[in-house]
Amino acid sequence: MVRGVRKARLADVAARAGVSRTTASYILNGRSAEMRISADAVDRVRSAVVDLGYRPNRTARSLRTARTGTVGLVSDSVASGHFASRMLTGASAAARESDLLLLVGETDGDPLVERLLVDQMLDQGVDGIVYATLRHREVSVPLALAQSRAVLLNCVDPASGLPAVVPDEVGGGRSAADLVARCAGPVVVVGDEAEQGSYAGAMRLAGLEERLGELGRTIADVVRCDWTVPAARDAVSCWWTPAARDGALVCLNDRVAMGAYQALAAHGAVVPDDVAVVSFDGSDLAGWLTPTLTSVALPFVALGARAVEVLLAPPGSHAPVTRLAMPVVRGGSVPAAAAVTPGSAG
Amino acid sequence: MVRGVRKARLADVAARAGVSRTTASYILNGRSAEMRISADAVDRVRSAVVDLGYRPNRTARSLRTARTGTVGLVSDSVASGHFASRMLTGASAAARESDLLLLVGETDGDPLVERLLVDQMLDQGVDGIVYATLRHREVSVPLALAQSRAVLLNCVDPASGLPAVVPDEVGGGRSAADLVARCAGPVVVVGDEAEQGSYAGAMRLAGLEERLGELGRTIADVVRCDWTVPAARDAVSCWWTPAARDGALVCLNDRVAMGAYQALAAHGAVVPDDVAVVSFDGSDLAGWLTPTLTSVALPFVALGARAVEVLLAPPGSHAPVTRLAMPVVRGGSVPAAAAVTPGSAG
DNA sequence: TTGGGCTGCTGATTCGATTCAGCAATGCAC
DNA sequence: GTGCATTGCTGAATCGAATCAGCAGCCCAA
Numbered sequence: 001m002v003r004g005v006r007k008a009r010l011a012d013v014a015a016r017a018g019v020s021r022t023t024a025s026y027i028l029n030g031r032s033a034e035m036r037i038s039a040d041a042v043d044r045v046r047s048a049v050v051d052l053g054y055r056p057n058r059t060a061r062s063l064r065t066a067r068t069g070t071v072g073l074v075s076d077s078v079a080s081g082h083f084a085s086r087m088l089t090g091a092s093a094a095a096r097e098s099d100l101l102l103l104v105g106e107t108d109g110d111p112l113v114e115r116l117l118v119d120q121m122l123d124q125g126v127d128g129i130v131y132a133t134l135r136h137r138e139v140s141v142p143l144a145l146a147q148s149r150a151v152l153l154n155c156v157d158p159a160s161g162l163p164a165v166v167p168d169e170v171g172g173g174r175s176a177a178d179l180v181a182r183c184a185g186p187v188v189v190v191g192d193e194a195e196q197g198s199y200a201g202a203m204r205l206a207g208l209e210e211r212l213g214e215l216g217r218t219i220a221d222v223v224r225c226d227w228t229v230p231a232a233r234d235a236v237s238c239w240w241t242p243a244a245r246d247g248a249l250v251c252l253n254d255r256v257a258m259g260a261y262q263a264l265a266a267h268g269a270v271v272p273d274d275v276a277v278v279s280f281d282g283s284d285l286a287g288w289l290t291p292t293l294t295s296v297a298l299p300f301v302a303l304g305a306r307a308v309e310v311l312l313a314p315p316g317s318h319a320p321v322t323r324l325a326m327p328v329v330r331g332g333s334v335p336a337a338a339a340v341t342p343g344s345a346g
Numbered sequence: 347m348v349r350g351v352r353k354a355r356l357a358d359v360a361a362r363a364g365v366s367r368t369t370a371s372y373i374l375n376g377r378s379a380e381m382r383i384s385a386d387a388v389d390r391v392r393s394a395v396v397d398l399g400y401r402p403n404r405t406a407r408s409l410r411t412a413r414t415g416t417v418g419l420v421s422d423s424v425a426s427g428h429f430a431s432r433m434l435t436g437a438s439a440a441a442r443e444s445d446l447l448l449l450v451g452e453t454d455g456d457p458l459v460e461r462l463l464v465d466q467m468l469d470q471g472v473d474g475i476v477y478a479t480l481r482h483r484e485v486s487v488p489l490a491l492a493q494s495r496a497v498l499l500n501c502v503d504p505a506s507g508l509p510a511v512v513p514d515e516v517g518g519g520r521s522a523a524d525l526v527a528r529c530a531g532p533v534v535v536v537g538d539e540a541e542q543g544s545y546a547g548a549m550r551l552a553g554l555e556e557r558l559g560e561l562g563r564t565i566a567d568v569v570r571c572d573w574t575v576p577a578a579r580d581a582v583s584c585w586w587t588p589a590a591r592d593g594a595l596v597c598l599n600d601r602v603a604m605g606a607y608q609a610l611a612a613h614g615a616v617v618p619d620d621v622a623v624v625s626f627d628g629s630d631l632a633g634w635l636t637p638t639l640t641s642v643a644l645p646f647v648a649l650g651a652r653a654v655e656v657l658l659a660p661p662g663s664h665a666p667v668t669r670l671a672m673p674v675v676r677g678g679s680v681p682a683a684a685a686v687t688p689g690s691a692g
Numbered sequence: 693t694t695g696g697g698c699t700g701c702t703g704a705t706t707c708g709a710t711t712c713a714g715c716a717a718t719g720c721a722c
Numbered sequence: 723g724t725g726c727a728t729t730g731c732t733g734a735a736t737c738g739a740a741t742c743a744g745c746a747g748c749c750c751a752a
Contacts, residue, residue: 009707009708009709010708010709010710011708011709019731019732020731020732020733021708021709021710021732021733022710022711022731022732022733022734023730023731023732025709025710025711026710026711026731029710035730035731036728036729036730036731037730037731038729038730038731041730041731055465055468055469056469056708056709057409057469057471057707057708057709058469058470058471058709059405059408059409059414059470059471059707059708059709060409060707060708060709060710060737061708061709061710062405062709062737063403063405063406063409063707063708063709063710063736063737063738063739064708064709064710064711064736064737065709065710065737066737068405069470070449070470077435085431085434088431088434088450089423089452092450092451092452093452096451096459096463099466101449101451101466101467101470102449102450102451103416103447103448103449103450104434104438104448104449104450105438105442105447105448106435106438106439113442117442119401120445120447121447122401123401123402123403123404124404124405124415124416124447125403125404125405229633229634229636230636233636255634258634262636265611285631285634287575288575288601288604288631290575290576290579290608355737355738355739356738356739356740357738357739365701365702366701366702366703367702367703367738367739367740368701368702368703368704368740368741369700369701369702371739371740371741372701372740372741375740381700381701382698382699382700382701383700383701384699384700384701387700387701402738402739403737403738403739404739405737405738405739406707406737406738406739406740407738407739407740408707408739409706409707409708409709409737409738409739409740410706410707410738410739410740410741411707411739411740412707
């Protein structure tokens with residue numbers, strides 16, 4: 001434990017103010033009215049606190065109160081993800097909001113490390129644990145977690161009964177549909193919807209199809225490929241046909257869109273004049289491309305913040321699964337004329 | 347504090363094993379030999395631990411020992427950075443290695459939040475604090491930090507006397523020089539070396555110039571622009587001249603290189619046949635470009651890990667500033683023939 | 693037979709707060 | 723002047739472990 005100089009204790013404050021430790025404690029915990037402490041005593045204690053630079057020892061307080069003012073965040077690799085780390089940012093900010101500190105640990109997907117980490121956090125006495133995953137998927141949490149106060153972030157575990165906070169991928173798919181519903185040519189999906197055992201692909205596709213149907217349109221084709229730049233480039237390049245002109249590519253994430261851009265450029269097709277491109281994730285990459293990419297964003301910061309809020313709320317005060325909207329980040333890759341007002345009948 | 351069932355205490359273990367709390371404590375702390383505890387007593391205590399599922403209360407232990415088994419990481423925005431969050435990964439892993447947990451907090455550059463966060467962590471009783479910045483730069487840490495056990499990560503504070511762990515930007519610049527030293531045309535730098543008040547640009551440029559000089563070459567030109575894709579695209583596009591053929595662009599970071607790629611493509615110049623491109627950072631982006639980018643990488647994971655190691659080492663056992671090498675991540679943007687063996691006389 | 697040393701343990705205190713139960717002093721009603 | 727509330731505080735226990743100082747019991751040597 002770091003110590004600058006010898007720290008003042010509550011007893012020192014009490015002595016200097018000429019009151020008992022009990023009285024000083026009541027005053028510092030805002031219970032002076034309830035305990036009918038005189039204004040004079042309150043003043044003396046407060047100035048003693050200032051004079052001595054007193055700061056309460058949180059460890060001692062924790063021992064007594066069984067609360068530590070910390071929450072844990074266990075993730076498979078949240079911090080490493082080039083955008084998923086924003087969940088951490090949101091969680092950290094929400095924790096600060098409630099004067100809590102955030103204990104983080106990465107498991108790298110190793111179940112053993114995961115158990116150790118959860119146990120260690122519980123031993124430390126965290127007031128709750130957020131269990132986060134890089135990809136939106138189904139998980140099976142360690143027993144110790146299921147038995148404690150915890151919230152799932154970007155994943156669900158039907159067996160555990162723990163509350164979860166996830167992006168509304170289906171709604172995101174519907175937003176993508178709205179963006180391209182009026183384009184003249186075919187709507188084509190790029191990316192394998194079963195990528196990486198994640199929910200994202202299938203749900204985005206489902207939302208897209210659902211909303212296109214409502215608007216009287218269909219998905220003309222699905223160009224399957226891994227969610228990487230080179231795979232998408234090659235796949236789109238092979239698939240490309242002049243018949244696709246005036247249509248739209250709905251890319252299942254931004255890297256896929258980057259690959260699609262490269263392929264389209266190689267074929268001399270101009271975005272957005274010849275083809276509209278929409279994608280998902282809303283990563284920084286979307287802003288680096290030319291033209292900038294219109295992307296349905298994963299609200300990572302909000303997800304992280306909400307997870308902590310749900311964790312701190314009284315158990316049962318939230319729906320089992322909280323779905324956060326995926327906002328559209330507008331770029332220059334979709335002509336305005338192709339879009340429909342969200343929610344309209346088309 | 348999360349509680350599944352009522353937890354067993356040391357007293358329960360001692361009672362079940364038929365020994366005193368003292369004896370049980372010595373055994374669990376590995377002092378049974380020193381304290382001449384009989385093998386029989388040791389066995390009884392160990393099985394009592396298993397039977398009761400005993401886990402020591404870290405809070406109580408901390409109160410007594412004045413050590414908490416946690417280290418803090420305060421950053422301006424480490425987690426949000428799309429690659430700087432890797433520092434967190436490294437720090438987290440190093441902390442786990444020593445059975446410590448990592449408390450993280452982001453300040454968003456707000457000095458008030460910074461002070462509050464540092465104080466809160468010190469109140470929590472962290473065993474040390476890592477103070478990290480997104481950009482390599484000079485900082486002035488809060489007084490409370492300077493007086494406690496702390497290490498600077500990716501920044502330096504000459505006034506505080508705290509040890510620092512930073513990337514070896516000058517060495518990185520030298521590596522870049524080695525990569526392009528033998529190209530036939532001019533070596534041109536892209537990016538403003540004074541970008542964002544960071545040390546990175548100036549030091550990279552200095553290393554580049556120094557090593558090029560040793561090899562009998564010079565920097566032909568510096569194309570100044572912000573470190574962003576569009577700024578670099580425009581700047582390179584304006585600057586481009588056929589005289590630059592067979593030369594090399596040294597981009598001060600990967601986003602600048604991406605902009606340069608776009609400009610070169612627009613002018614019909616092919617990488618690496620017409621122009622070699624080298625950059626810095628080693629971000630994921632380097633792998634997404636075509637051809638893949640050769641980049642001198644910031645060793646973020648190693649930086650984070652080393653910072654924690656320095657923090658835990660006895661004070662004074664490390665140099666005031668630890669510089670970690672920037673490894674070259676090879677891509678396809680530099681012809682092999684352009685390179686020189688590092689360290690050779692040219 | 694007594695003094696010293698070794699073995700194998702334990703009682704009591706401590707860390708620094710929170711909090712229950714209670715107590716002296718005063719005021720007020722009757 | 724007795725009884726009862728109210729005011730304004732305090733003593734002591736408590737949280738769960740770590741650890742210092744010490745204490746029986748036994749053996750062996752002088």
